[in-house]
Amino acid sequence: xxxxxxxxxxxxxxxxxxxxxxxxxxxxxxxxxxxxxxxxxxxxxxxxxxxxxxxxxxxxxxxxxxxxxxxxxxxxxxxxxxxxxxxxxxxxxxxxxxxxxxxxxxxxxxxxxxxxxxxxxxxxxxxxxxxxxxxxxxxxxxxxxxxxxxxxxxxxxxxxxxxxxxxxxxxxxxxxxxxxxxxxxxxxxxxxxxxxxxxxxxxxxxxxxxxxxxxxxxxxxxxxxxxxxxxxxxxxxxxxxxxxxxxxxxxxxxxxxxxxxxxxxxxxxxxxxxxxxxxxxxxxxxxxxxxxxxxxxxxxxxxxxxx
Amino acid sequence: xxxxxxxxxxxxxxxxxxxxxxxxxxxxxxxxxxxxxxxxxxxxxxxxxxxxxxxxxxxxxxxxxxxxxxxxxxxxxxxxxxxxxxxxxxxxxxxxxxxxxxxxxxxxxxxxxxxxxxxxxxxxxxxxxxxxxxxxxxxxxxxxxxxxxxxxxxxxxxxxxxxxxxxxxxxxxxxxxxxxxxxxxxxxxxxxxxxxxxxxxxxxxxxxxxxxxxxxxxxxxxxxxxxxxxxxxxxxxxxxxxxxxxxxxxxxxxxxxxxxxxxxxxxxxxxxxxxxxxxxxxxxxxxxxxxxxxxxxxxxxxxxxxxxxxxxxxxxxxxxxxxxxxxxxxxxxxxxxxxxxxxxxxxx
Numbered sequence: 001x002x003x004x005x006x007x008x009x010x011x012x013x014x015x016x017x018x019x020x021x022x023x024x025x026x027x028x029x030x031x032x033x034x035x036x037x038x039x040x041x042x043x044x045x046x047x048x049x050x051x052x053x054x055x056x057x058x059x060x061x062x063x064x065x066x067x068x069x070x071x072x073x074x075x076x077x078x079x080x081x082x083x084x085x086x087x088x089x090x091x092x093x094x095x096x097x098x099x100x101x102x103x104x105x106x107x108x109x110x111x112x113x114x115x116x117x118x119x120x121x122x123x124x125x126x127x128x129x130x131x132x133x134x135x136x137x138x139x140x141x142x143x144x145x146x147x148x149x150x151x152x153x154x155x156x157x158x159x160x161x162x163x164x165x166x167x168x169x170x171x172x173x174x175x176x177x178x179x180x181x182x183x184x185x186x187x188x189x190x191x192x193x194x195x196x197x198x199x200x201x202x203x204x205x206x207x208x209x210x211x212x213x214x215x216x217x218x219x220x221x222x223x224x225x226x227x228x229x230x231x232x233x234x235x236x237x238x239x240x241x242x243x244x245x246x247x248x249x250x251x252x253x254x255x256x257x258x259x260x261x262x263x264x265x266x267x268x269x270x271x272x273x274x275x276x277x278x279x280x281x282x283x284x285x286x287x288x289x290x291x292x293x294x295x296x297x298x299x300x301x302x303x304x305x306x307x
Numbered sequence: 308x309x310x311x312x313x314x315x316x317x318x319x320x321x322x323x324x325x326x327x328x329x330x331x332x333x334x335x336x337x338x339x340x341x342x343x344x345x346x347x348x349x350x351x352x353x354x355x356x357x358x359x360x361x362x363x364x365x366x367x368x369x370x371x372x373x374x375x376x377x378x379x380x381x382x383x384x385x386x387x388x389x390x391x392x393x394x395x396x397x398x399x400x401x402x403x404x405x406x407x408x409x410x411x412x413x414x415x416x417x418x419x420x421x422x423x424x425x426x427x428x429x430x431x432x433x434x435x436x437x438x439x440x441x442x443x444x445x446x447x448x449x450x451x452x453x454x455x456x457x458x459x460x461x462x463x464x465x466x467x468x469x470x471x472x473x474x475x476x477x478x479x480x481x482x483x484x485x486x487x488x489x490x491x492x493x494x495x496x497x498x499x500x501x502x503x504x505x506x507x508x509x510x511x512x513x514x515x516x517x518x519x520x521x522x523x524x525x526x527x528x529x530x531x532x533x534x535x536x537x538x539x540x541x542x543x544x545x546x547x548x549x550x551x552x553x554x555x556x557x558x559x560x561x562x563x564x565x566x567x568x569x570x571x572x573x574x575x576x577x578x579x580x581x582x583x584x585x586x587x588x589x590x591x592x593x594x595x596x597x598x599x600x601x602x603x604x605x606x607x608x609x610x611x612x613x614x615x616x617x618x619x620x621x622x623x624x625x626x627x628x629x630x631x632x633x634x635x636x637x638x639x640x641x642x643x644x645x646x647x648x649x650x651x652x653x654x655x
Contacts, residue, residue, distance in 0.1 A: 057541055061544055068501070068503065076462060094651070098407075101409070106408070258542075
């Protein structure tokens with residue numbers, strides 16, 4: 001007797017294959033980052049092993065993200081979540097992690113990697129913090145990835161975590177880290193020499209986003225367009241900055257691409273010799289910032305354009 | 308049962324925070340308060356007993372404590388201080404614990420807002436308008452449907468966001484159920500979908516159905532559906548947005564002298580015209596599927612100014628046409644809404 005293809009055993013095997021096959025193909029290690037800059041660093045370390053995804057997109061200000069439930073879907077199948085930390089994502093990440101319902105990604109678990117915990121933060125609040133000061137980050141300025149050496153440190157710690165979780169590829173991660181670190185060292189020397197050549201020793205920024213970058217390249221931050229973090233400027237602040245630009249001979253205003261350049265342009269109109277440059281502070285924030293190196297390159301180029 | 312659940316939740320919440328274990332300020336619960344001050348003037352509301360009396364008053368003060376209890380549970384406690392029958396009372400709006408370590412499902416026990424449409428899950432300070440839609444007020448009561456019970460919310464393995472929530476709770480909500488028998492349970496099932504249409508826009512669609520014993524020893528049934536479109540450009544996430552919501556609630560209470568079957572639609576638009584400015588409008592119709600005593604129509608308009616995400620000033624105008632009343636009601640309300648201390652993110 002010819003056996004029917006619909007024999008229960010055949011069906012069971014077919015069902016087993018159908019349900020497990022996607023899992024086998026999907027067994028690739030999955031990394032999700034909160035920002036595109038972390039995604040770019042993870043991309044270098046995970047090259048030829050995994051392709052990391054980012055929750056936010058480049059043009060999005062990572063301070064102000066709405067916790068879309070679709071982000072929970074993006075996160076739920078991850079093996080590792082890489083976060084910026086230092087309260088950058090405080091307004092939205094908690095509810096995404098909770099909603100993803102994947103316990104291994106909870107705070108403190110091996111699947112939760114807080115990059116902010118491996119670097120030395122600056123602008124850490126001493127004493128009390130109060131909301132009259134605006135949106136202050138009490139644990140320090142969270143934009144540390146704009147310093148190439150701190151980015152290198154994050155890459156090192158990330159490599160270690162990846163090797164712990166996915167030891168089969170530890171060798172590749174370590175090799176990739178080597179390539180990334182060497183590239184940082186090589187490009188940093190060039191960048192520093194180029195910044196030295198410009199006459200820019202002092203700049204005005206919109207927000208305190210560039211503190212780590214300016215520290216590394218030994219440039220003063222003469223003032224911010226925001227009177228307080230997160231508070232839009234009023235006329236008084238504009239007059240103050242016009243004074244600052246004149247008295248301290250600032251001729252470069254760097255506006256982070258998340259903010260409006262209108263006020264910076266007004267100051268430039270009042271004070272002769274002042275240039276306004278729009279700079280990316282996350283990978284993908286501007287078209288030129290295609291990866292970590294190109295983002296720093298774009299800021300260096302902006303300084304060069306100011307001279 | 309409801310009181311036991313609340314006391315147990317409070318116990319777990321308190322035991323899990325610093326009072327019991329190590330006394331480190333870092334393990335203190337997050338503490339926050341929302342204060343809503345209201346000033347109102349209208350052609351009704353001149354009597355002290357009116358539902359919406361003219362003059363200034365404290366609309367509500369919400370106190371919130373939230374914390375991870377331990378590696379397994381998270382606790383949340385939101386108490387509302389408000390005036391009821393001339394006296395200030397503390398109402399537990401939500402007091403619950405939920406699981407942190409169960410994959411795919413969030414289990415919740417305590418008193419919490421049932422997932423009926425979109426509006427019922429909101430705390431007063433997060434209402435899009437100063438007051439709740441008519442259908443929510445009339446069918447679910449002033450506090451909304453927030454009964455003590457259990458909930459399981461499952462994140463389905465679909466490529467879009469699909470959350471299936473099953474709830475069982477005390478059927479003692481006076482407006483909808485009002486069962487006199489202790490231990491009578493009501494159940495509710497909801498499907499919440501969200502699609503990311505493109506980077507700036509999403510579409511949310513919620514469907515719900517529930518039933519439970521009522522005061523007439525019969526069943527009450529509740530249907531709800533809600534659709535929300537949100538638009539917010541990535542580059543100007545703080546400066547511009549548009550939210551359009553339409554919600555339909557229908558409740559059927561059988562066993563009364565005449566079976567009650569009332570539904571209402573509310574549709575509203577919230578437009579953020581500038582970083583700190585909002586312009587909003589809402590239209591409501593109560594009396595579906597057929598107006599027995601005639602339908603109530605309400606039109607509202609609101610202008611809001613939010614200096615930061617921690618404070619907001621709102622001015623709202625309402626025009627209410629209720630056939631049960633002798634004249635059309637016109638009302639202007641002004642609200643100050645401030646947030647003190649920690650403030651957990653609002654759900655999307």
